[in-house]
Amino acid sequence: MNSASSAFAIQRSLNDIEQEFDVIIIGGGITGISVAREAASRGLKTILLERGDFGSGTSAATTKYIHGGIRYLEQYDVAVVRESLRERRILALGAPHLVEQTRFIMPAWRWSKPPTALIGAGVLLYDTLAFDRNLHAPDSLRIPHPRWLSRSKLLAAVPWLDQSGLQGGFAYHDTLNVHPERLLLAYAKSAAAAGAVLLNHTRVTGFVSTSSDRLRIEGVAVTDVLSGRDYAITGKVVVNAAGPWIDKVLATLGKGTGVGVDRSKGVHILTRPLGGPGRVADAVFARAQSGRHVIVSPWMGKSFIGPTDTPIVGDESGVVVDPDDVTLILDTVNSTMAPTELKLTTDDVEMTTVGVRPLIRETTDDDGATQDEGTYSASRAHELYHHADHGVDNLWSIGGGKWTTGRATAEEMVDELFSNELKGVRSRPFDSRGAAAGGTFAWAEDAEPFITDAAMAMNEHGIPLHIGEHIARLYGTEWVRLDAIVQQNPDSAQQLSPNCNDIEAQVIFAVTDEGARTLSDIVDRRLVIGTIGSVSRELLERVAFIAGPLLAWDEATANEAVRREFDRRTVIATHWRTPVGGSSR
Numbered sequence: 001m002n003s004a005s006s007a008f009a010i011q012r013s014l015n016d017i018e019q020e021f022d023v024i025i026i027g028g029g030i031t032g033i034s035v036a037r038e039a040a041s042r043g044l045k046t047i048l049l050e051r052g053d054f055g056s057g058t059s060a061a062t063t064k065y066i067h068g069g070i071r072y073l074e075q076y077d078v079a080v081v082r083e084s085l086r087e088r089r090i091l092a093l094g095a096p097h098l099v100e101q102t103r104f105i106m107p108a109w110r111w112s113k114p115p116t117a118l119i120g121a122g123v124l125l126y127d128t129l130a131f132d133r134n135l136h137a138p139d140s141l142r143i144p145h146p147r148w149l150s151r152s153k154l155l156a157a158v159p160w161l162d163q164s165g166l167q168g169g170f171a172y173h174d175t176l177n178v179h180p181e182r183l184l185l186a187y188a189k190s191a192a193a194a195g196a197v198l199l200n201h202t203r204v205t206g207f208v209s210t211s212s213d214r215l216r217i218e219g220v221a222v223t224d225v226l227s228g229r230d231y232a233i234t235g236k237v238v239v240n241a242a243g244p245w246i247d248k249v250l251a252t253l254g255k256g257t258g259v260g261v262d263r264s265k266g267v268h269i270l271t272r273p274l275g276g277p278g279r280v281a282d283a284v285f286a287r288a289q290s291g292r293h294v295i296v297s298p299w300m301g302k303s304f305i306g307p308t309d310t311p312i313v314g315d316e317s318g319v320v321v322d323p324d325d326v327t328l329i330l331d332t333v334n335s336t337m338a339p340t341e342l343k344l345t346t347d348d349v350e351m352t353t354v355g356v357r358p359l360i361r362e363t364t365d366d367d368g369a370t371q372d373e374g375t376y377s378a379s380r381a382h383e384l385y386h387h388a389d390h391g392v393d394n395l396w397s398i399g400g401g402k403w404t405t406g407r408a409t410a411e412e413m414v415d416e417l418f419s420n421e422l423k424g425v426r427s428r429p430f431d432s433r434g435a436a437a438g439g440t441f442a443w444a445e446d447a448e449p450f451i452t453d454a455a456m457a458m459n460e461h462g463i464p465l466h467i468g469e470h471i472a473r474l475y476g477t478e479w480v481r482l483d484a485i486v487q488q489n490p491d492s493a494q495q496l497s498p499n500c501n502d503i504e505a506q507v508i509f510a511v512t513d514e515g516a517r518t519l520s521d522i523v524d525r526r527l528v529i530g531t532i533g534s535v536s537r538e539l540l541e542r543v544a545f546i547a548g549p550l551l552a553w554d555e556a557t558a559n560e561a562v563r564r565e566f567d568r569r570t571v572i573a574t575h576w577r578t579p580v581g582g583s584s585r
């Protein structure tokens with residue numbers, strides 16, 4: 001259907017696993033993908049193994065910000081905030097088509113805790129720590145200093161706020177990660193272009209090792225989840241970047257490492273836009289009298305609200321959104337709204353997301369027990385564990401971290417590999433601080449003129465301007481590939497749904513060039529449609545009809561894929577509406 005693949009294509013092929021790799025990475029979230037990009041770009045023979053799809057773990061469930069984390073200042077976590085602010089700038093310059101500077105409003109009421117003066121001090125400190133925020137930034141990405149908004153200005157910007165006791169608010173900027181799924185994919189594509197082998201749907205089931213008084217890791221055992229076949233992959237060093245599951249991966253060693261993970265559940269809801277359609281452009285960091293906060297973000301014409309932060313005690317494998325999670329978010333946001341505003345109810349919830357935060361356990365124990373103290377104030381720092389310290393050679397694990405700090409963690413990790421197990425291995429010069437993500441139009445340049453030009457060029461081939469803009473914004477320079485697909489097959493310019501600007505050509509590209517292998521891979525992480533609300537059975541059937549032949553699915557396989565994906569989505573959509581003990585549990 002399409003001719004040569006793009007320079008950034010991700011081709012899922014198990015033929016590539018025979019060689020000995022320098023580094024094997026377990027986990028294809030933002031941490032693992034960033035390590036793969038860094039390692040391959042610096043000349044290492046790299047393979048990454050992800051049991052689901054790239055970015056389908058915690059990295060799929062974020063609040064969608066590349067941010068310093070202003071609230072961590074309350075925990076005096078200045079180092080994490082400073083590192084995150086530095087990364088915020090680096091990531092924004094490296095992919096201007098996929099990020100958006102967003103104004104945040106932090107309202108201050110008479111009863112606010114911390115009190116207004118202290119919030120102000122925090123906002124100022126946040127700004128001071130971001131002293132280099134505009135270095136190399138084009139005008140469109142420049143972040144202004146924060147400022148105080150009077151009560152009337154605040155209400156003009158955020159009309160739904162409770163006015164009683166409202167003093168005004170602080171306005172400051174952070175960076176919206178518009179489509180975290182596609183930004184992660186852009187880094188994956190950079191890794192692939194640098195030679196990394198990236199295998200999604202490939203589960204690591206254990207380690208290949210020799211043992212004397214110490215355990216010497218020589219590779220990993222994997223199962224190709226799609227075929228059920230088992231393989232062994234050998235490499236000089238293994239990096240365990242399995243996020244909240246690093247301890248589960250380590251458990252297969254059959255030997256204690258002292259590394260523990262605390263996990264917390266984070267839920268968001270997608271609702272009608274607070275304040276009315278098209279009226280609210282700012283994100284609001286609203287802290288209720290209960291002390292809980294939510295971030296209300298304008299996203300795709302709706303409000304994206306969350307997160308919760310509740311410790312997970314026991315099994316984290318099937319973490320789902322419960323009725324209590326949604327009630328907590330609704331109660332928190334409703335309590336910050338004016339009495340005259342129509343409160344949000346469960347009927348307004350169009351979609352939910354849920355993720356498991358990986359948090360470093362400060363006091364480690366070997367039994368894997370989860371601390372049951374609060375996780376809200378736990379540090380978001382990352383940590384590299386060198387298991388040589390635990391009697392296991394050639395193995396590292398990465399704990400904690402944020403989406404925002406994935407690149408920095410990866411740089412640190414690969415530096416460590418070159419200083420230890422891969423000492424003497426030839427490296428290539430590469431500086432991820434100044435490197436664009438795959439498909440970026442130009443590093444540190446305003447993407448808008450490029451997007452407009454691309455949309456006009458696509459328009460000459462019959463693609464409406466607004467669809468062309470949608471494609472250029474999502475795919476950057478790879479719009480050319482989508483355009484070529486449409487030229488070869490004009491029907492593929494058709495929109496998949498009137499609710500979204502995605503077109504059929506994106507489904508084709510997802511399979512041929514972006515490693516998508518399931519319907520969820522396509523609609524949830526290559527396209528936008530799965531991230532903005534309900535996906536109908538008809539839509540899944542249409543996607544399967546387009547993708548099926550490219551994936552060598554016969555009719556029965558395609559029907560089964562549709563049935564399973566629709567059932568999976570139905571369970572997610574109804575579970576939190578079902579009282580505890582109800583039938584969908």
Ligand SMILES: Cc1cc2nc3c(=O)[nH]c(=O)nc-3n(C[C@H](O)[C@H](O)[C@H](O)COP(=O)(O)OP(=O)(O)OC[C@H]3O[C@@H](n4cnc5c(N)ncnc54)[C@H](O)[C@@H]3O)c2cc1C
Pocket residue numbers: 026027028029030031032049050051052053054055056057058059060061062063064065066067202203204205241242243244245249264265266267268307308354355356357358400401402403404405
């Ligand atoms: C609700 C919520 C909101 C957040 N908001 C933000 C935000 O706005 N900004 C921000 O910077 N950070 C945010 N974070 C934090 C951020 O999302 C995480 O720190 C980050 O995504 C973790 O990435 P990771 O790659 O370490 O983990 P993951 O994304 O979970 O990746 C680990 C991967 O390992 C895979 N894996 C596990 N076991 C195996 C195995 N045996 N074999 C192969 N693969 C395996 C998993 O499938 C998974 O894909 C948020 C977190 C949550 C929960």
